[in-house]
Amino acid sequence: MEEQGKTFDATDLRILAILLKDSRTPLQEISAAIKLSTTSCWNRIKRMTDSGVIEAYTVKLDLARLGYHDTVIVQVTLDSHSDETLYEFGRALESMPEVLEALLISGDYDYFLRIAVKDTRDYERLLRERLYKIPGIRHSKSSFVLRTLKKAETPLT
Known part of the structure; x- marks a missing residue:
């Protein structure tokens, strides 16, 4: 996946899949699930937020x-x-x-x-x-x- 000249890899996609299931998943859980340090994980999330790939954190209503x-x-x-x-x-x-x-x-x-x-x-x-x-x-x-x-x-x- 590519957005405005930046490439997003399989790790980014795994982070996004976790956040899509539950945007309130703690950073530590995301990091553990993808086997990445919390700092590296946070940097990836911030980059995807800053680039506009992550538009908002929201709730789904029944x-x-x-x-x-x-x-x-x-x-x-x-x-x-x-x-x-x-x-x-x-x-x-x-x-x-x-x-x-x-x-x-x-x-x-x-x-x-x-x-x-x-x-x-x-x-x-x-x-x-x-x-x-x-x-x-x-x-x-x-x-x-x-x-x-x-x-x-x-x-x-």
Whole structure:
């Protein structure tokens, strides 16, 4: 793997795999697992953080335990592709915490949204009160996720 002219080796990838499983893994445990001194291990982590390979340390939430039992995939087509329309659509989505992910895509639709909702009534409310009030939406198509077969944040996992 290479990032901005810097090469990352198998040891770096092993460190990243450990951090992906649990970003709170103590440095001593990471060092022991990869058979490297804590100083060398820390230097590698710092280099990957400074170069932007490690963007953030975060937590994964079980959305169902928080009451969000359903995930909806929404494909959206906009009326216009002007910079202003795209900007305003993006701003509107940022204000909607239920929207977990928004991707600008190629093909028949313009956007692919992943939305967390409590149930179908919650989704219907979200459509009426928030999503369909965003100017410029020409068409949307919704699909409820029945089961997640694989979920990875990176090809390393």
